[in-house]
Amino acid sequence: MALRDILRWPDPRLSRKCVKVGDTDVGDLVRDLFETMYDAPGRGLAAPQIGVLVRVFVMDAGWKDGEMAPRACIDPEIVAASETSETRDEGCLSIPGVTARVTRPDWIVLRYRGLDGAVHEERLEGMEATCAQHELDHLDGIVTFDRVAPEARRDLETEYEALL
Template sequence: MAFASCLHSSYLSNTFLPILRHRSALSTSTSHLHRFCSPSRFFSSANRFRLPLMQVQVQAKRGFSFKEEVIASPADLSFEAPLKIVEYPDPILRAKNKLISTFDDNLKKLVDEMFDVMYKTDGIGLSAPQVGINVQLMVFNPVGERGEGEEIVLVNPRVNKYSKKIVLFNEGCLSFPGIYADVERPESVKIDARDITGARFMINLSGLPARVFQHEFDHLQGTLFFDRMTEEVLDSIHANLQDLERKYEDRTGFPSPERIETRKRRKVAAGFGKS
């Protein structure tokens, strides 16, 4: 089943303000929403539907606890522009992604660069490990055009709750160029995160924004979209994954760190799961 999006600008509530980087008025066009973020594109086909209204709650709190998680150092957040997309099977995509505790100009510059590469690669979202930086950070813009819509930044996101309703969509990923296949995910999620200033907030997402978030959140957990596919669906892209493995070996001179033909089923939370 292919994905069709009809998200109207009125669905983007002004209550998003604490987590948005405004660049222009909201676009009323929906033509750009056939692209899916780091999950690079969804294609519209037979089934068209109207996405439900996003329900948003924001709580500006700063007493966020990192518990026993590993905190990113300045070196972990260092980067050189321009950023480049990391492709499967690069081990960076499976590495531990550290929590961010410093909200400074360097983080803002990193976010700017992530948005830049996201737009240049024709996406509507991107996670930090996909550009070689193993930290808990994602960006997205449901409109998918520079200067249109609103840009959302989520730092150290966590899932509090997800819906029982599961939806099947034909999903893609910038780290898997040219590969698209069906993935089941909950229709809505409730999360908490920090914004670019470090303020904590809670938010409910549904429809397209919920799916974008879930795909990107999986990246922050070292989970790739094919980990959530059925064996039948996975078989349909088996040869494409092998092509990427050979491409990695030709480019690096090293053996592929993982191979689809010897893959053991990864344990991932049913549907979506909490972090």
């Protein structure tokens, strides 16, 4: 396992859509993602955030509040989502120091392959749903700035630039 550098916006790799992994062994990548995420400390981290443009992310939405529940998601996809939404403050390890108000479905059904090779399908709610959707956005080249209104984006970008 190795700690990896986390790319910071506006690195162009954060705006690229990632390719599917398929049957490729990504065990070392997943271990590096977990080590880097926990060290950061974050709740989720996607492969493109460390410069690897494949459809893999890791998350542990509750570890900061108590119980650890690490999840590695390979070639994930949302197969169902609620029609109701929830707005939360979202931070991003690639845009440190800035929090955006993002509205997303309040629950999703996520299908992914785990490190065990099995296909998993889970209904995620609350912070887990938000975290998974945020990380999935990274796999599609989307950052939180892309999820807010243009005026809010300008304000957030100005805030971020002032932190650099």
